[in-house]
Amino acid sequence: xxxxxxxSPASPNARPTAREQIAACGGRVTRTRLAxxxxxxxxxxxxxxxxxxxxxxxxxxxxxRVTLYRALDWLVERGLAxxxxxxxxxxxxxxxxxxxHRHAHFHCDRCGQVLCLEQxxxxxxxxxxxxxxVERAELVLHGHCAACGPEHSAAEIR
Amino acid sequence: xxxxxxxSPASPNARPTAREQIAACGGRVTRTRLAxxxxxxxxxxxxxxxxxxxxxxxxxxxxxRVTLYRALDWLVERGLAxxxxxxxxxxxxxxxxxxxHRHAHFHCDRCGQVLCLEQxxxxxxxxxxxxxxVERAELVLHGHCAACGPEHSAAEIR
DNA sequence: CTTCTAGTGCAACATTGTAGCATCTGGCGT
DNA sequence: ACGCCAGATGCTACAATGTTGCACTAGAAG
Numbered sequence: 329x330x331x332x333x334x335x336s337p338a339s340p341n342a343r344p345t346a347r348e349q350i351a352a353c354g355g356r357v358t359r360t361r362l363a364x365x366x367x368x369x370x371x372x373x374x375x376x377x378x379x380x381x382x383x384x385x386x387x388x389x390x391x392x393r394v395t396l397y398r399a400l401d402w403l404v405e406r407g408l409a410x411x412x413x414x415x416x417x418x419x420x421x422x423x424x425x426x427x428x429h430r431h432a433h434f435h436c437d438r439c440g441q442v443l444c445l446e447q448x449x450x451x452x453x454x455x456x457x458x459x460x461x462v463e464r465a466e467l468v469l470h471g472h473c474a475a476c477g478p479e480h481s482a483a484e485i486r
Numbered sequence: 487x488x489x490x491x492x493x494s495p496a497s498p499n500a501r502p503t504a505r506e507q508i509a510a511c512g513g514r515v516t517r518t519r520l521a522x523x524x525x526x527x528x529x530x531x532x533x534x535x536x537x538x539x540x541x542x543x544x545x546x547x548x549x550x551r552v553t554l555y556r557a558l559d560w561l562v563e564r565g566l567a568x569x570x571x572x573x574x575x576x577x578x579x580x581x582x583x584x585x586x587h588r589h590a591h592f593h594c595d596r597c598g599q600v601l602c603l604e605q606x607x608x609x610x611x612x613x614x615x616x617x618x619x620v621e622r623a624e625l626v627l628h629g630h631c632a633a634c635g636p637e638h639s640a641a642e643i644r
Numbered sequence: 645c646t647t648c649t650a651g652t653g654c655a656a657c658a659t660t661g662t663a664g665c666a667t668c669t670g671g672c673g674t
Numbered sequence: 675a676c677g678c679c680a681g682a683t684g685c686t687a688c689a690a691t692g693t694t695g696c697a698c699t700a701g702a703a704g
Contacts, residue, residue, distance in 0.1 A: 356650060356701050377691080392653050397692065399651090413626075417575030417660070418691065434618065447613050455605050459632025460592065468571075468624045474617025514670050516682060535660080550684045555661065557682090575691070576660065645704105652699065659692080668683070674676085 353406040360399045363389045365408060365423070374412050374420035374433065374442045414442055415470055432467035438476035445469070511564040518557045521547045523566060523581070532570050532578035532591065532600045572600055573628055590625035596634035603627070 346365040350357050367383050368375060375383075377396060384390040390399075400421055403409035412420040415435045420442045434443040456462065504523040508515050525541050526533060533541075535554065542548040548557075558579055561567035570578040573593045578600045592601040614620065 358651060358701075360652080390652090393691090394654080394693080395652055402651095413571055413573055413575075415571055416690095417571075434614065434620075437621070443615075443618075445614070456592065456603070456627075457601075457632060459635075460601075460629060462592075462627045462629040463595070464628050466624075466626045466628065468626075469614075469620045470622050470624065471618060471620040474615060514681060516670075518683080548683090551660090552662080552685085553683055560682095574659095647704085648702095650699105650701080652697105654697090655695090657692105657694075660690085662689070663687085664685100666683105666685085668681105669679100670681085671679100673678085 349408055353408065355402060355406065358399075360384070360390050360395055361402065363387060364396065364399050365403060368403075368409060368421060368423040371422075373444060374422040376414075376418050376420050376440075376442075378418070380421070412442065413466065413468075414440065415468070416440060430464065432469065434469045434471070434473070436473035436476055437470050438472050441473050441475075443473065507566055511566065513560065513564065516557075518542070518548050518553055519560065521545060522554070522557050523561060526561075526567060526579060526581040529580075531602060532580040534572075534576050534578050534598075534600075536576070538579070570600065571624065571626075572598065573626070574598060588622065590627065592627045592629070592631070594631035594634055595628050596630050599631050599633075601631070 344352065346362055346369060347357050349365065350361050355361065363384055364380060367380055377393075377400070380400075381390070381393060381396055384396065390396050400409065400411075400419075404411050404421070407424060409421050410424050412422065412433055414420055415437060420433075422444065431447075432445045434445055436442075502510065504520055504527060505515050507523065508519050513519065521542055522538060525538060535551075535558070538558070539548070539551060539554055542554065548554050558567065558569075558577075562569050562579070565582060567579050568582050570580065570591055572578055573595060576598075578591075580602065589605075590603045592603055594600075
């Protein structure tokens with residue numbers, strides 16, 4: 329585990345660029361990693377593989393699903409991104425903004441959209457049997473987003 | 487764990503048997519549903535599809551993965567069972583014991599075991615954007631269980 | 645510019661879950 | 675007890691998501 333707090337020499341207080349973040353982790357700066365990290369930085373909500381794949385395809389960058397998987401794995405492993413398990417069995421990814429900042433997520437069961445709930449902190453450990461150790465907590469609220477409506481069956485959506 | 491087998495059709499206050507539960511939902515009492523529901527009732531922790539499949543195979547009941555999927559879907563749909571998303575992309579299932587009783591779960595990232603944390607209620611809604619509605623909250627703690635050890639890499643453990 | 649190896653791309657595979665359809669059977673009426 | 679038939683089952687085939695192995699490409703260091 330290392331410190332991704334390497335700032336650009338010119339602007340020590342600014343958020344490091346994607347390029348700087350990648351280099352600071354000892355990895356090569358490749359178009360795939362760059363594009364993925366920038367896409368995550370630019371998105372208001374966590375992105376699925378599929379969404380990222382579409383974005384990269386639009387930029388004619390990644391021509392392979394596997395490359396994307398590996399780039400994401402690398403980002404997660406280096407602490408630059410975080411993996412979130414949605415209700416379906418597809419991962420979502422978001423950038424890690426603050427070191428210890430963990431927030432809950434909202435998953436729309438209708439359209440699959442995932443939203444960050446910055447205000448809601450995932451409450452950590454309660455009474456666990458001895459020998460158990462908690463590394464992280466994931467709090468996911470399920471329901472319907474505004475676009476999908478509270479209850480009326482909007483069959484035409486999606 | 488706490489299975490008081492005191493369920494006769496004549497005692498309306500006791501917990502209904504699996505057979506009664508199924509019949510009460512308007513479904514046919516088949517060996518698959520019966521075996522699945524009883525397996526869930528008898529288990530201290532949520533069971534994965536795989537585990538259930540093995541149990542049914544041992545009893546020579548379900549000869550098909552699909553049948554098991556459908557039986558579980560039916561139980562969930564009728565409110566007799568509940569589906570939990572683990573860290574991997576396999577569902578776990580547990581019986582619904584009390585109508586509104588929702589508890590958190592612990593997922594061992596090493597062996598995949600899931601544990602119920604009865605004391606820990608999944609804290610519901612916080613500030614959500616207008617138009618969003620929450621149906622349920624899932625709180626999952628991730629870490630290592632006692633068998634897998636807190637940090638030493640026990641490579642021989644699955 | 646050359647070299648070394650991390651990263652990429654491809655193909656094949658693994659796991660988990662669904663769809664369609666023929667067959668069987670639990671519960672019902674007779 | 676008998677037969678009916680929609681609901682359940684058991685196939686096979688398929689879909690979605692993620693992983694592994696290996697040959698090839700291209701960052702970046704010298």
